[in-house]
Structures are given as structure tokens and as C-alpha cells.
Amino acid sequence: MISISSNELIALINSFIWPLTRILGLIAVAPPFGNNTVPVQIKIALGVMLALIVAPTLPVISDLDPVSFNGILVLAQQLIIGLGMGFVMRVLFSSIEMAGEVAGLTMGLGFATFFDPQTQGRSSAIAQFLVLTATLILLTLNVHLSMLATLVESFQTIPISTSFHSGFNYQKMVIWGEQIFSVGMRLSLPIVAALLVTNVALGILTRAAPQLNLFGIGFPITIGVGFLMLALILPYLLLPLENLFQQGIETMQSLGLPATAPPSQPPMQR
Template identity: 65%
Template sequence: MAFVWPLTRILGLIAVAPPLGNSSVPARIKIAFGVVIALIVAPSIPAIPDADALSLTGILILTQQFIIGLGIGFIMRLAFAAIELAGTMVGMTMGLGFASFFDPQTRGNTSALSQFLVLIATVLFFSLNIHHAMLIALMNSFKTIPITTTLQSGFDFHRLSIWGEQIFISGLKLSIPLIAALLLTNVALGILTRAAPQLNVFGIGFTITISVGFLILGMILPYLALPIEHLFQQAIDAMQTMNKVPQHVIPKLTQPFQ
């Protein structure tokens, strides 16, 4: 149990935290990665309760560890959800709402622009060592939220639900430049339609909005690194707050894009 219970918490994080949480990643890779992390963490875990694995207490502990891992990983999943929301809002404003396909992560339709921004965020996720900070927060959670037989896990799920508002706040912040530019484009098209009623605005409207959208996206793309980095830093800070991890434990993120 000194190995199985920590492994359960680690697998809970891997099940939902990007990028390993993606359903396209084979289950064998997820389990193997979790086993390796558990072998590293297990020797340093504080004393665990003496409970039979097949008893009701053992099953409750197992369930508790899995839920804690899900909660920690869900924080980072919310950060990626904010980026997906930004891409969806921009895609709908550009007229690319029809350019959608099946997303294995959410098991639903998602826009192509959302997946493009998620791919950029995934590259930043590894280049800024966010995956290291996330794993360190998970490892330290075994000290701040020890494995016990009590129902009080020590994880603040209420604060986790409140942090979910970052999906809408960060998504709107990331998409504001494009939405503002496209709004001005639509206003200009409206004025042009009033000035020349014989002009077929439906024939040229989509072409203009899509062209302007990609043009503005290409202009602001180099500047998206800092907002996305800030969003990831907020997610790590949320993990620290919800796990009550000391601030000096998590390493500072590198900033190669400044």
C-alpha cells in the first residue's frame, strides 16, 4: 500500500492534466509514467496508516487519493480550457465556426483555431518547464496532504471551483485583440453596405473577416507567449495555494521569450 496509494494519486493527475491526460496518449504510457514517478516518490512519503487494502477503510483511502490527484490535475486542465475558449471565440467571430472537428481530449467538436492555440500552449508548457513545476507540486502534496484515514483530505475543493472562473477571464483576455479588430471590420462592412446597397456583403464579408483575422493573428502571435506564461503561472500558484505548498518549493519559471 505504500506504493499503491501514492500511485493512485499520481494516476489521478495524469488522467486529466495535459498533455498526458489526452486520450490519444496510450494507457500503457500513462501507467508506466505513473509507476516511475511513484517509485521515486514512495520512499520519501511519510508513514501511511495501517489499513487493509480490501477493507472499507482501504477503499476509502484509495478513492480519496484518486480524487486529490484529479483535483490537482484539473487545475492545469482549466488553464488549457481557457486557451481553447479563446480560440473558439475568435473562430466564431472570424466566421470559422464551421471549421470544427472531433477533439479526443474533450470528446466533442472543437474549432481548428482552438487546436492551433492549444498546440502553441503545449510547446510553451514544456519550454517553460511547467511540467516540472506541476510534478514538484504533486510530490510535495504527499507531505502537505498526507495519506490518512480521515475524511478531511486537506485539499480545498471550494477554492478549486472558484478558480474555474479563470476559464472565462483568461479566455477573454487572450481573444480581446482579435475580437476588437474583427468588430471594427464588421462595423466597416456595415457602413460599406449602407453606402453601397448593391454590394453583396455576404459574398465578400466572410473573405474579409477571415483575412483580417489571420492577419491580426499573425501580428499578435509573437506576443501570446507572455499571457500564456502568466496563465500557467497562475495555475501553479493555485496548486500551491490549494495544496498549501511553501512558495520556495516550486522553482521559478524561465522566461526565454522576454
């Protein structure tokens, strides 16, 4: 008869529950895993499978009871680390969504909104189109596999321990949030600039010919110019998005490094 002592049982639970919590934290937030359209059963199955692969390679904290106060603190710490790493990639998609929102509002498509199951709110048609395009590029470049590989490597740079100083760089994660605004404006800049010139030309035309109906000709022209610019910049979006995803993976890897200075923002290549 096979018998397992309580200490051995605690050791087995510890070796599995800590990495599982961190993995599920990333899967719950990071795209495309964190999308609400992905069934919860698939997310849990993926997390369990990765935890079973990672757990045998990690040192076991055998003297820590998982249901004790310290065990719950370690559990919360691993969850925060996983959520923080997923937050890095989620910020990039939020910046892409913001670029679509700015472009759509400038085009006059503020009324063309849809329900976004990811954010549980409204989202413009242009934003949804750019997010879907970015998701396809992410899957094509295997960035989702790079995210999982970075997550597995994080158990070496940010080891599981009972210390509150786990090595996780919270400051860098917070600073990374500014990418929503900087990247969003850079991605939408070509469309916004073209529509600015279009609106100035329409203003001059209306001033020269007051009998023209600005609302009658203005909306079709701005929407047409916006779609034309969107079609022109789509072939050139691959390189900026590839650099953006690479920067996100590098940021995920650097979350386990000490903060020295705020990260510099290299210019996005086009």
C-alpha cells in the first residue's frame, strides 16, 4: 500500500500550486489568452499543463504550509507577478486600441461603435479592426510562444520565495503604462495628420464658397480620406508592430531586474 505523509503531500502541493498561480495570472490578462472569448476551461487546462512541465524544475519550499498566512501571501505574490507580466502585453493592445479610437473619432466614425467583450465596453470599428490585425500579426510572429517562454524563464529571474523582496520590478511595470498614450498617438499620427490637412482644406473651401454645405460634403470626404490612409499604412504596420511586440517581450524579461533608470523610448520604426 502506498502511503504519503503530510510533509510529502505539502511538498507536492507547494511544487505545483505556486507556479500554477503565476501562470494563470498571465493567462488571465495577456492577449490572446486573456480574451473573454477563450473558454475558461481552455485557460485552466493550458495553465495546468504548463505548471506540470515547470514544477519539476523548481526548488520546493517544503517548510511552508500553503494554507497558512505566509502561504497565502506567497500565493498572492505569485498572482501579482503573473498579472504584472500579462499587463505588459495588455498595455500594448490597449495602445493599439487607443490608436484606432483616435483615428475613428478624427474620421467622424465616433458613432460606429461595437461592444468589446474584452473590456466589457464600447469600442469603435477602427479600433476593433486594428486590434484584430495586431492579434493576427502576434500569432503569425509566434509572440504568444515567446510570452510563455518568458514566463517560464521568469521562475529563474524571479524565484518563488517567502521574502517580500522577490526581485519583481513594480516600478518598471507602472512606468510601462505610459505606452498606451505614446504608442497610440504614434500609430494614429499618419491618419490624424492627413485628416488635419483635409479639414483645413475644407475650411478654406467653405470660406471661399459659403454656399457649399459643409456637413453634406465634409463627412464623406473625411471618412474617405481616413479609409484611404488606413489602406495605405496597413502594409507598413508589420515592422512597427513587430518592434512593439519585441519591446514588450524585453520588458517582460526585465521585470526581474533591478530598476536603475526609467526605460528610454526608442523611436518606432516605420
